[in-house]
Amino acid sequence: ENKESSSSRGALIVLEGLDRCGKTSQSGKLYKYLDEQGHSVESWRFPDRNTGVGQMISSYLANKSQLDDHAIHLLFSANRWEKRDYLSEFSTWSCPQSTGAHPPPTSLMEEKLKSGTTLIVDRYSYSGVAFSSAKGLDIEWCKAPEIGLLAPDLVVYLDISPEKAAERGGYGDERYEQLEFQKKVAGSYLSLRDSSWKVIDATLSIEDVEKKLREAVLDCMMTCHKGKPLSQ
Numbered sequence: 249e250n251k252e253s254s255s256s257r258g259a260l261i262v263l264e265g266l267d268r269c270g271k272t273s274q275s276g277k278l279y280k281y282l283d284e285q286g287h288s289v290e291s292w293r294f295p296d297r298n299t300g301v302g303q304m305i306s307s308y309l310a311n312k313s314q315l316d317d318h319a320i321h322l323l324f325s326a327n328r329w330e331k332r333d334y335l336s337e338f339s340t341w342s343c344p345q346s347t348g349a350h351p352p353p354t355s356l357m358e359e360k361l362k363s364g365t366t367l368i369v370d371r372y373s374y375s376g377v378a379f380s381s382a383k384g385l386d387i388e389w390c391k392a393p394e395i396g397l398l399a400p401d402l403v404v405y406l407d408i409s410p411e412k413a414a415e416r417g418g419y420g421d422e423r424y425e426q427l428e429f430q431k432k433v434a435g436s437y438l439s440l441r442d443s444s445w446k447v448i449d450a451t452l453s454i455e456d457v458e459k460k461l462r463e464a465v466l467d468c469m470m471t472c473h474k475g476k477p478l479s480q
C-alpha cells in the first residue's frame with residue numbers, strides 16, 4: 249500500500265558536522281533539488297539568528313558578548329524550543345507594553361511537518377551536545393534540555409577531519425572556528441553517533457556528496473509519507 253494519504257507528513261532531516269564540512273551548501277543544493285521535484289520543503293538552520301534568543305547567540309559567537317558555558321548552552325537549546333511547537337494559549341496572551349518586541353515565530357516545526365512539509369535542518373541538538381561537551385560540560389547535563397524536542401527522522405553526518413576542514417578556505421572569525429576546539433567537537437560527535445546516522449564522507453566531490461545525500465533523504469521521506477509517526 250504505497251498510496252500517500254492526506255495525513256502523510258514531511259520528514260525531519262538533520263545535517264550535522266564540523267564547521268566547514270560543507271553542510272550549509274549541501275543543504276542548499278538538497279533544498280533546490282527537492283523543491284524542483286515538486287516536494288513541499290523548507291530549509292532551516294540552527295542557531296536561528298533572527299529571534300531575540302538567536303541575536304544573543306549571534307553576539308556570543310561573534311565574541312561581542314561573554315556568557316557562562318552553561319548559559320549559552322541553554323540559549324542554543326531555547327532557540328530550538330522556540331521553533332518547535334504551536335504557541336500555547338498562555339504565551340499568546342496579549343501584553344500591551346510589549347508591542348515592538350520580537351514577534352513570536354509564526355511557522356513552527358511540528359506544524360510544518362504535520363502539514364506535509366519536509367524540513368532540511370542545518371544543525372540541531374547534536375551540535376548542542378557536541379559543541380558544549382567539547383568545552384568539558386557533562387554530556388548528560390548537555391542532553392537534558394534537548395529532551396522533548398522533535399526527533400529527527402534522519403541524521404546525516406558530513407564526515408571530515410578537523411585538519412581537512414581547516415584547510416577549506418580558512419575559518420571565519422567566530423568563536424568556535426579553531427582547529428584545537430574542532431578536534432574536541434569531532435571527538436564528541438563520534439561518541440554521539442549511532443547506527444541510525446547516515447555518515448557521508450564529506451571529502452568526496454560535491455556532486456558525490458550531493459548524490460548520496462539525495463538518496464538517503466528520498467528514502468527517508470518515503471518512510472515518513474507511509475505513516476511513520478513523528479516522535480520526540
Ligand code: DGP
Nearest residue numbers: 267294295324325371375376379380424
Ligand atoms: P553555524 O551558523 O552553523 O555556523 O553555527 C554557528 C556556530 O555555533 C558553529 O560553530 C556551531 C555552533 N553551534 C551550533 N549549534 C550549537 C549549539 O546548540 N550549542 C553550541 N554550544 N554550539 C552550537
Ligand code: NA
Nearest residue numbers: 267268422425
Ligand atoms: Na560556522
Ligand code: NA
Nearest residue numbers: 267268271272
Ligand atoms: Na555552517
